[in-house]
Amino acid sequence: MLDIVIEARKASIGHGLDVRRILPFRLRRMVGPFIFMDHAGPVNVAPQALPEMDVLPHPHIGLSTVSYLFGGQVTHRDSTGAQQIIRPGEVNWMTAGSGIAHSERFEDPAALAGGALEMIQTWVALPEKDEEDAPTFNNYKVNQLPIFTDTGVWMRLIAGNAFGLTNSVRTHSPLFYLHVVLKQGARFGLPQEHSERGIYIAKGTIEVAGNRYTAGQMLVFTKSADPVIIAMEDSTLMLLGGEPLGQRFIWWNFVSSRAERIEQAKNDWKEGRILLPPTDNQVFMPLPEDKSKPSAGPPPQALS
Template identity: 45%
Template sequence: MSYLSNADIEQIILPPSRDLGGFSVRRALPAAMRQMVGPFIFLDSFGPVRFGPGEGIDTRPHPHIGLSTLTYLLEGELLHRDSESYVQSISPGEVNLMVAGSGIAHSERTPEHIRTYGGKLTGLQNWIALPKVSEETAPLFQHLGSDELPTVNGEGINMKLLAGTLHGRRSPATIFSDLFSAEIQLQAGARYRIDDEHIERAIFVVSGTIELVGQDGVYGPDRLIVFKPGAEIVVTANERARFLAFGGEPLPEKRFIRWNFVATDQERIRHAADLWREGRFPGVPGDDEFIPLPENFN
């Protein structure tokens, strides 16, 4: 659902929750009333999920084109494998960035050392649509450790810049357009200003409750708040709070999104689907399973 609110807020979206066999996922973007924020076309928050010994998360190999995926964990660990032969685990505070470009397949699974004893998982994943001139760029993968990401600490604020630029800082994550993505934690009573250096901006509340200076309302977990361009945004934490701030310059062309494919041309999506259906898409070394196309894909 979505609705309009105060003068500086364009939309507030409460994403639906889906239970994928005990694995709760909330998809804030795309929504019925909002497809993108800057170049960000997809936002999933998942967990918290708890699993016992011998259990785990198994996202089988599946394909992507025309986008980058940005994965950030709050709890737990995942093992990434892809068709470019990258194998990389990710833990809380780290970033896995995968550029699909002309085409990549990947899987995400609970590592065996976690699966042996059981564990937990909570995290966020964005899809970032690539500019039209970069849609067919060569696939690549980048892992960034927590100590590689720019941070701001002090006055009750802990900000970690995952991608792009913000407040004069730049993340080493490989990007192709004007954007930012930052995890921000505030102690109770702390304030954080999100300047208008980027045209489109939004925050997704992960935990705690926040208010916006000069605006009515209190916002809790799982709310996506999209701001109007140029709005003065100062976030205040009523209690210890955590949120994702992101956005950037909107891309000029319309984006089509079908299953795991994003493109400016629907024919490009149909071609990628045919390759996957016919087994001609690159496979993932060491992971022979796969997710078939949805039955209603045409």
Template identity: 50%
Template sequence: MTVSIIIEPRTRDLGGFTVGRVLPYAKRRQVGPFIFFDEMGPAEFKPGTGIDVRPHPHIGLATVTYLFDGELRHRDNLGFDQVIRPGDVNWMIAGRGIVHSERTDDAPRENGQTMHGIQSWFALPEEDEETAPEFHHHPKASLPVIERPGLKMRLIAGSAFGETSPAKCFSPMFYLGAEADADAAIPLPEDYEERAVYILSGAVSVDGVRHDHGRMIVFEPGAAPEITALEKSRLMLLGGAPMSKRHIWWNLVSSRPERIEQAKADWTSSASQNFQGTVFTLPPDETEHIPLPSE
């Protein structure tokens, strides 16, 4: 028995575009440090439309939005202003608290664009949950590429197959974007207890069983599955060391429920003081914010 569980995304409407939510799942909350995993799109934005995720807070995690199509502009209250394009990594470490927005720039908003990508959150170890917030941009060309016959894998974060990504990780993990030709064998790193494959497009065989796109296959610890692409496919390979239970409420993550309650109070208090001299501040050139959701 190599497969632990198969997860199919649940559709969520984020106002103008839909996502497929994979993690957290009722029967499987985490895979290694991965505590949140959404497939965004593919979505077609007509000219004059775009994404406007207003400033909002995060604590206790690191995030990455990895794009296949389209682009987004990230702004945060550390002062970073960075466009992310396909293959790049915007690595945001929230730690004790960060505020950011994600918006469509003027040119793609005017012309329209296709948006498709994966948004992932990674829990920080308990001893690092209150680390200072950071932001790092890693261009596509800076990420290691691992090739096997009929297979190309880009290492987004962590370590795998003798390579290490420049993204700053706090626990053992791997995160690979893979493109496979038909009949290509797809290996998994062996030195991680929790591992999974998400099929973005195409189809694969796992120990002789067909799995089509839009499915995450989580493997048993120590399993040695035989994974083969049945057609041209795009996959995400991910996993890492097990993490203790995390609590998630809105965009806030912590091992301690009381820490989330404190962050909720801090966001409300900061908003009431127009984010001046408060725990949370807004990114430069931003005047809006997302209010704390009702319970």
């Protein structure tokens, strides 16, 4: 029934911006096509400290980054020319394909609106046939993402399909991604139409099969499992999964089905062949000095 429980690990991706890293994990690298998951915040800093948290332009290949906010706001810029402020409840879906660079900056004191910045970012690996597609970026507004409510249950479909819900978010393989809020005592389940399924507890405490699990844990279930999730207090969950894509290599911000493709991406970034965002091209992240080869395990350090 329950395949594994993953404990989030602390990681730092910039001054003042620590995250809880859930995926990849050494014993469970992916859930469906999801290969990376970070939970940043809540972050409370003085407005003048916001620029220190900026994530400078950096490259990706072979994946889609998916950004979703609980609070605050972030300015995204990338090498397609896209510039977009993302706000709570929206989705930024950037597909790197053959190569893209992007930045995430905290430029406006409104980034701390409501007292805290809080963001979930996932990476979705691409099918082999799509790994070298031209890069794209899309922002999806709150009214494009369907919501379902029931007694003690609020749910938004971020992407894919689940529980009979679909939306217009463009994906490349079968998957689901949900933001679920449960009131204390509410019961919930997992969609049955996907073979790999996980629950990340962003806030609160839940009970499954008589065992309690708390914020910062991800529960991954076997295909045949039909768990009943009981909220022991008001809780916020991120449900995700889908169909597996096969082995993927990962190093820094690069993902590929081929280890040699990551070596090429390293050289492309060093030689300037991956373009910087045209409106954010004065500084960038250099390639890490780590000399390790691409592996099917966790990267030396991944960045959003």
